[in-house]
Amino acid sequence: MDFEELTPSVWLKPTDDHTIMTVPEDSGWIMFNIQSSGFYRVNYDEKNWKLLLIQLITKPDRIHVLNRAQIIDDAFHLSRAALVPYNYYTSLLEYLLMEDHVMPWNTAVTGLSSIMDAIRRYPTEYSMFKEYAKGLADILYDKLSGNQIHNNMTKIGWSKLFSWTCNMGNSRCAKSASTHFDGWLNGHEIPSEMEEAALCVGMKKANIAALSKVHKLYKTTRSPSQQKIIVRALACAENLQTLLSHLDLMRLDVANRGSLQSFKTVCENVVATPAGVKALIGFLSRKLDTIQSSPIGDDLHKYIAVVYSALAPKVATDDEIIVMDKIRRSVKPADLKTKLDDIYQKIESNLLWMERDHKKIMKAIIKM
Numbered sequence: 001m002d003f004e005e006l007t008p009s010v011w012l013k014p015t016d017d018h019t020i021m022t023v024p025e026d027s028g029w030i031m032f033n034i035q036s037s038g039f040y041r042v043n044y045d046e047k048n049w050k051l052l053l054i055q056l057i058t059k060p061d062r063i064h065v066l067n068r069a070q071i072i073d074d075a076f077h078l079s080r081a082a083l084v085p086y087n088y089y090t091s092l093l094e095y096l097l098m099e100d101h102v103m104p105w106n107t108a109v110t111g112l113s114s115i116m117d118a119i120r121r122y123p124t125e126y127s128m129f130k131e132y133a134k135g136l137a138d139i140l141y142d143k144l145s146g147n148q149i150h151n152n153m154t155k156i157g158w159s160k161l162f163s164w165t166c167n168m169g170n171s172r173c174a175k176s177a178s179t180h181f182d183g184w185l186n187g188h189e190i191p192s193e194m195e196e197a198a199l200c201v202g203m204k205k206a207n208i209a210a211l212s213k214v215h216k217l218y219k220t221t222r223s224p225s226q227q228k229i230i231v232r233a234l235a236c237a238e239n240l241q242t243l244l245s246h247l248d249l250m251r252l253d254v255a256n257r258g259s260l261q262s263f264k265t266v267c268e269n270v271v272a273t274p275a276g277v278k279a280l281i282g283f284l285s286r287k288l289d290t291i292q293s294s295p296i297g298d299d300l301h302k303y304i305a306v307v308y309s310a311l312a313p314k315v316a317t318d319d320e321i322i323v324m325d326k327i328r329r330s331v332k333p334a335d336l337k338t339k340l341d342d343i344y345q346k347i348e349s350n351l352l353w354m355e356r357d358h359k360k361i362m363k364a365i366i367k368m
Helices: 046-058 065-080 086-098 102-119 123-145 152-167 171-185 192-205 208-220 224-234 240-247 257-270 274-292 297-311 318-330 334-366
Strands: none
Touching: 046 065, 046 086, 065 086, 065 102, 065 334, 086 102, 086 123, 086 334, 102 123, 102 152, 102 334, 123 152, 123 171, 123 334, 152 171, 152 192, 171 192, 171 208, 192 208, 192 224, 208 224, 224 257, 257 274, 257 297, 274 297, 274 318, 297 318, 297 334, 318 334
16 A cells, blocks of 8 residues: 555545445455545444554554554544444554554553543542553553654654653653652753653652752743643642642732633643642632632633633542532533533543443453
8 A cells, every 4th residue: 555645536525425435355454544634533344453453463564654543543532432342442552562653652642541531430440451551551661761762753752651651650660760850850961751751750759859940940941841741740749739839830810811821731731640630620629719709700710611621531530520510510600601511521421431331441451
């Protein structure tokens, strides 16, 4: 298959609901959406899924890297939509043992993280799935620690992977990150691909010197991406609610476009951990009445929506969902209530997803 040929071979008119393409009977596997050039999902019959899996396990480079990532992403979302079995997705993840490119791994981590966020409401299944993900993380760390990074774009991708690998509990990753953090406190640079993992490990140590230096870096960096990394690292701290207050990262005494964007950055990145979710829910619950009675309340209502939107895809336990439901029911302005009701649908969607599929997911990973 020519993965450089991006000219569409078939066009569907707005009035068409299907088309038929003739393929030779013994042509081997086929693939659509070459290089993920279109914004749509692709499902195949069972035979073609299996042929693609065999190709990926034996010689993945025969499939373009963008399509290798697409196959993983499509299988995850099609499984969630109940259009293919979960073992299609988990079987595809096995090929990652052969994968040395950052993009398919990042796609896999995104899907795995989504499942972990939602399945957290089932403690036993959460522990089992995390152990399964740790097995993949161990494979990934072997690849990360053995690869030379050649360009900045790749380093950005590796940063997310190193962080995830450490968070999954890989002991060698955690030891390396801790060594880099201690060196940073003594004036040495942290390799860019290890920065998030190292800062996260440093926040778990929770000593004053470490906090002071991380806070200074947050205040002085001119890099928006580095600010996000620092906030996600702060979410690794156990005393996160106290930390957010002390660092004055979530001010509500001003309401302008710049402060709202900074506030949004903090919210979207602090929910990277269950501790961050808990801290942000606590913040919103405590501040809700104050915001609604503020003289600049109309502007601050945007802040409520920002927090609520950041939390919606991350909350999972009954206690968290009850609080989120209570918040949307207690807001007074009609337009804000409508907005929170719309956002709450994401919570309901994840809840229904896990109620329907948590046992199917377990069955898929146990079979491996």
